[in-house]
Amino acid sequence: EIVMTQSPATLSLSPGESATLSCRASQSFSSNYLSWYQQKPGQAPRLLISGASTRATGIPDRFSGSGSGTDFTLTISSLQPEDFAVYYCQQDYNLPYTFGQGTKVEIK
Amino acid sequence: EVQLVESGGGLVQPGGSLRLSCEASGFTFGDFEMNWVRQAPGKGLEWVSYSSNSGTIRHYADSVRGRFTISRDNAKNSLYLQMNSLRAEDTAVYYCARRHWMGMGFDYWGLGTLVSVSS
Numbered sequence: 001e002i003v004m005t006q007s008p009a010t011l012s013l014s015p016g017e018s019a020t021l022s023c024r025a026s027q028s029f030s031s032n033y034l035s036w037y038q039q040k041p042g043q044a045p046r047l048l049i050s051g052a053s054t055r056a057t058g059i060p061d062r063f064s065g066s067g068s069g070t071d072f073t074l075t076i077s078s079l080q081p082e083d084f085a086v087y088y089c090q091q092d093y094n095l096p097y098t099f100g101q102g103t104k105v106e107i108k
Numbered sequence: 109e110v111q112l113v114e115s116g117g118g119l120v121q122p123g124g125s126l127r128l129s130c131e132a133s134g135f136t137f138g139d140f141e142m143n144w145v146r147q148a149p150g151k152g153l154e155w156v157s158y159s160s161n162s163g164t165i166r167h168y169a170d171s172v173r174g175r176f177t178i179s180r181d182n183a184k185n186s187l188y189l190q191m192n193s194l195r196a197e198d199t200a201v202y203y204c205a206r207r208h209w210m211g212m213g214f215d216y217w218g219l220g221t222l223v224s225v226s227s
Binding site for chain 1: 155207208213
């Protein structure tokens with residue numbers, strides 16, 4: 001099983017600041033199978049980034065993803081009020097598909 | 109418009125059973141792999157089960173293997189999760205999620221259905 005570890009657990013930032021979220025995998029895999037999701041309270045997760053760096057339909061370009069192998073990063077430039085949420089990384093390279101434990105981006 | 113609508117959740121006693129359904133619309137259901145993902149109250153996302161597009165290949169998380177069964181009826185555009193021998197730790201919102209056709213993430217999710225296991 002590929003274990004996904006996200007850091008930090010919580011990120012306290014102000015609107016307009018940039019956020020850098022990290023996701024590390026316990027073993028290397030193709031970046032094609034690394035995705036990021038956003039989840040707001042009471043809502044289902046929403047796909048933000050797939051293939052490590054490809055934004056999903058309708059996702060603003062302030063969201064960007066990068067990385068390969070075991071280390072991946074989600075960057076949110078200039079945080080908007082609607083961006084404060086929990087973010088999860090996920091691998092669907094190998095079953096069982098696994099999620100990171102999440103990073104909460106909260107308003108400072 | 110792609111839609112996934114879960115149903116079948118509710119309150120059940122430990123040891124009991126429930127069958128969740130996920131009705132899909134807006135796409136050719138039989139062309140896509142499907143998954144169940146759950147989220148316990150205040151916790152993160154946990155992948156539960158996978159079905160190939162035909163339903164012949166199925167996988168489960170260790171936490172539910174032997175107790176849960178995933179199935180699908182492509183003629184009815186529906187995905188199912190039969191949950192037996194339920195435990196308190198199965199309490200969660202259960203989401204069905206479509207896997208992108210290129211295998212790049214889960215591109216559509218339902219709103220979820222809440223399963224509560226308690227005496």
